[in-house]
Amino acid sequence: MPQDNINTFRTATIAVLVDNEPGILARVVGLFSGRGYNIDSLTVAAVEDGGQRSRINIVTSGTEMVIEQIKAQLDRLVPVHRVSDLSKDGPHLAREMMMIKVICPHQDGGGGNRAEALRLADAFRARVVDATTDSFVFEMTGATDKLDAFMDLMRPLGLAEVSRTGVAAIARGTRVI
Amino acid sequence: MTHAAPPQTPPDAPTAAGAEVLLRALKDQGVDVLFGYPGGSVLPIYDALFNQNAIRHILVRHEQAAVHAAEGYARSTGRVGVVLVTSGPGATNAVTGLTDALMDSIPIVCLTGQVPTHLIGNDAFQEADTTGITRPATKHNYLVKRPEDLARVIHEAFYVARSGRPGPVVIDLPKDILIGRAPYTPPAETPHRSYRPQTQPDAALIARAVAMLKSAKRPMIYTGGGVINAGPAASEALVRFVRKTGFPVTNTLMGLGAFPASDPQFLGMLGMHGTYEANLAMHGCDVLLNVGARFDDRVTGRLNAFSPGSRKIHIDIDPSSINKNVPVDLPIVGDAGRALQALVAAWDADPTPVDRPAIAAWWRQIDAWKGTDCLRFTQPREPGSIIKPQYAIQRLYDLTRAVKQDIFITTEVGQHQMWAAQYFKFEQPNHWMTSGGLGTMGYGLPAAMGVQIAHPDALVIDIAGEASILMNIQELGTLAQYKLPVKIFILNNEYMGMVRQWQELLHGGRYSESYSAALPDFIKLADAYHAVGLRAKSVDELDGVIREMLASDRAVIADIAVDVKENCYPMIPSGAAHNEMILGSDSAGGVAGVTDEGKVLV
Numbered sequence: 001m002p003q004d005n006i007n008t009f010r011t012a013t014i015a016v017l018v019d020n021e022p023g024i025l026a027r028v029v030g031l032f033s034g035r036g037y038n039i040d041s042l043t044v045a046a047v048e049d050g051g052q053r054s055r056i057n058i059v060t061s062g063t064e065m066v067i068e069q070i071k072a073q074l075d076r077l078v079p080v081h082r083v084s085d086l087s088k089d090g091p092h093l094a095r096e097m098m099m100i101k102v103i104c105p106h107q108d109g110g111g112g113n114r115a116e117a118l119r120l121a122d123a124f125r126a127r128v129v130d131a132t133t134d135s136f137v138f139e140m141t142g143a144t145d146k147l148d149a150f151m152d153l154m155r156p157l158g159l160a161e162v163s164r165t166g167v168a169a170i171a172r173g174t175r176v177i
Numbered sequence: 178m179t180h181a182a183p184p185q186t187p188p189d190a191p192t193a194a195g196a197e198v199l200l201r202a203l204k205d206q207g208v209d210v211l212f213g214y215p216g217g218s219v220l221p222i223y224d225a226l227f228n229q230n231a232i233r234h235i236l237v238r239h240e241q242a243a244v245h246a247a248e249g250y251a252r253s254t255g256r257v258g259v260v261l262v263t264s265g266p267g268a269t270n271a272v273t274g275l276t277d278a279l280m281d282s283i284p285i286v287c288l289t290g291q292v293p294t295h296l297i298g299n300d301a302f303q304e305a306d307t308t309g310i311t312r313p314a315t316k317h318n319y320l321v322k323r324p325e326d327l328a329r330v331i332h333e334a335f336y337v338a339r340s341g342r343p344g345p346v347v348i349d350l351p352k353d354i355l356i357g358r359a360p361y362t363p364p365a366e367t368p369h370r371s372y373r374p375q376t377q378p379d380a381a382l383i384a385r386a387v388a389m390l391k392s393a394k395r396p397m398i399y400t401g402g403g404v405i406n407a408g409p410a411a412s413e414a415l416v417r418f419v420r421k422t423g424f425p426v427t428n429t430l431m432g433l434g435a436f437p438a439s440d441p442q443f444l445g446m447l448g449m450h451g452t453y454e455a456n457l458a459m460h461g462c463d464v465l466l467n468v469g470a471r472f473d474d475r476v477t478g479r480l481n482a483f484s485p486g487s488r489k490i491h492i493d494i495d496p497s498s499i500n501k502n503v504p505v506d507l508p509i510v511g512d513a514g515r516a517l518q519a520l521v522a523a524w525d526a527d528p529t530p531v532d533r534p535a536i537a538a539w540w541r542q543i544d545a546w547k548g549t550d551c552l553r554f555t556q557p558r559e560p561g562s563i564i565k566p567q568y569a570i571q572r573l574y575d576l577t578r579a580v581k582q583d584i585f586i587t588t589e590v591g592q593h594q595m596w597a598a599q600y601f602k603f604e605q606p607n608h609w610m611t612s613g614g615l616g617t618m619g620y621g622l623p624a625a626m627g628v629q630i631a632h633p634d635a636l637v638i639d640i641a642g643e644a645s646i647l648m649n650i651q652e653l654g655t656l657a658q659y660k661l662p663v664k665i666f667i668l669n670n671e672y673m674g675m676v677r678q679w680q681e682l683l684h685g686g687r688y689s690e691s692y693s694a695a696l697p698d699f700i701k702l703a704d705a706y707h708a709v710g711l712r713a714k715s716v717d718e719l720d721g722v723i724r725e726m727l728a729s730d731r732a733v734i735a736d737i738a739v740d741v742k743e744n745c746y747p748m749i750p751s752g753a754a755h756n757e758m759i760l761g762s763d764s765a766g767g768v769a770g771v772t773d774e775g776k777v778l779v
Contacts, residue, residue: 006504034313072497078317081371
């Protein structure tokens with residue numbers, strides 16, 4: 001390992017293909033907590049017919065040496081089939097979905113906020129999935145920083161609650177895990 | 178998440194009670210002995226054991242000891258050690274042993290009882306979340322919830338325990354699975370679906386390693402427990418390679434015996450209590466070859482000053498051990514034995530000569546370091562003189578030379594362990610069992626039991642301290658029951674010696690709670706457990722006691738009163754570098770300079 005870049009800090013999006021068996025998520029999460037690694041985001045779902053295998057997408061951060069350790073440690077878990085560092089192996093797509101509740105009552109002069117929230121939602125291509133005279137729920141899919149930006153904009157307009165899925169990621173082109 | 182794997186058993190597979198299926202699977206895996214302790218949830222297994230003779234059960238006195246005994250069995254035979262304990266406290270008591278086996282890469286399969294599946298999660302009597310508790314203490318674990326998984330899981334557990342970097346595997350067995358009928362399936366002939374560790378090293382990388390080694394002016398070979406785990410052939414390949422190269426070699430605590438200690442190319446053990454020459458050669462080398470060792474903190478000392486001028490090659494079967502503590506220039510994943518055999522072949526295939534004058538100069542430097550005679554000690558010989566602990570080990574070693582039997586040494590943890598590593602010379606692998614990674618006091622006696630079970634005619638000696646031995650002293654009962662002639666050689670300095678040493682060197686001599694108060698009379702204790710008790714209080718009594726111990730065909734406790742003030746040297750103080758090691762109490766003043774940062778490093 002070259003000495004010059006082992007201490008550079010980076011974010012990594014790691015995809016892990018695992019047997020869908022009891023305790024596998026505890027194994028992965030326990031590995032991260034037990035060895036003091038960061039988890040910025042984690043998603044998991046069965047991805048194959050019959051539900052035999054699941055894919056775990058983990059966004060983590062650390063020095064190059066730590067990220068290489070994380071990959072090696074994941075790879076030696078017995079139910080792990082493959083580990084892929086999407087952010088290092090080539091271009092990739094990373095998306096998450098968010099539902100965001102904004103409370104801006106029609107009365108008490110909140111009408112301006114309602115209109116503004118709708119305009120911004122339109123600009124960010126968020127969909128209105130629930131509306132009352134006092135609130136909206138927007139649904140939005142995109143990269144993490146886009147979702148963050150939309151949340152920042154909604155804060156002064158009455159942001160009340162957020163539910164996010166965490167990142168799902170996949171390589172661009174023909175490359176598969 | 179749900180378990181959706183389809184049953185892999187043919188519908189017409191023969192069925193039997195789960196406990197019978199379990200024993201059949203164990204027999205198919207070549208198991209001949211279990212170390213265990215019965216309890217409510219494993220009664221069906223004990224019932225099945227009662228009706229057969231193929232598998233022998235050794236009844237221990239505490240579940241921790243069952244695991245250590247299985248470790249001793251595994252390390253002295255190269256086979257998987259098997260443990261059987263009940264649910265709840267049986268399983269939790271086994272956790273220390275499992276963690277010990279994980280840290281030292283020892284193949285163990287531990288069968289734990291569990292409450293019936295319908296009671297799991299109900300806080301039933303003797304229920305514990307065994308798979309949850311042992312997840313970070315094992316290489317892998319299983320909870321068998323369906324009868325059709327039972328046989329497959331047992332075969333898979335043995336495969337996982339012994340493959341790649343070996344380790345402990347737990348199989349949690351609910352009582353209804355043991356009682357109900359289950360189909361039997363033989364071991365799978367297809368490769369495991371996900372766990373296939375790489376054992377064959379990349380030939381191109383081996384060739385590059387040889388090129389690096391041939392270009393070296395100050396080469397050093399450092400090998401660890403991986404060479405032992407790879408089997409006796411790996412040690413033979415190491416000897417061939419080292420002799421072929423003419424390079425110096427050192428072993429870690431776990432790796433002792435892989436290279437004959439009497440060989441002139443052997444520099445002794447390295448690390449915190451390693452030899453002066455081994456540590457300075459590590460510090461001064463220009464090419465470092467690590468085979469099957471993991472740059473443990475006891476070995477490296479201060480990381481940023483570890484072997485600063487060397488290009489490093491690291492061969493390990495576990496990719497996560499590479500570039501974990503020390504960045505290396507050439508990582509090679511593979512089995513230590515196969516890698517060493519490949520190195521021997523590649524060395525012969527590469528016509529480049531080594532730099533003979535440079536290597537000769539390097540050896541002159543090493544010989545100068547050897548000249549400090551870092552393991553020197555002074556033993557007063559007048560009758561009545563107090564015994565130096567180093568002398569006790571040296572005499573034990575000398576007097577066992579005449580013994581015709583195979584000799585196995587186990588230890589507890591502390592000063593006596595380091596003295597045993599320094600003064601007992603190991604010539605072959607699998608004859609030295611000590612708790613390296615976890616540092617488990619109480620390891621040595623049960624491990625010796627396991628070794629003696631595997632090698633009934635061998636001489637098995639537990640080199641112990643008076644504090645450590647008390648941690649699993651109940652196993653004297655097991656020795657008595659099975660008439661195991663294990664010799665317990667206690668270096669009795671009335672202190673938790675290593676704790677006392679650190680308190681002396683780093684905490685102003687405030688011996689907080691490290692005095693072994695209210696010790697038992699070990700002779701009476703031996704007597705109570707149907708063993709022989711001996712005691713040596715002065716230098717003139719030592720040889721007689723050792724001879725009497727070796728001559729006995731029974732279990733023996735030899736209580737050797739040694740100098741209570743003796744410290745274990747040489748020593749690299751915590752947070753220091755290899756070239757800052759202190760050689761003896763005369764130079765221990767240097768330890769005063771250990772910073773709080775160093776003290777944090779245990």
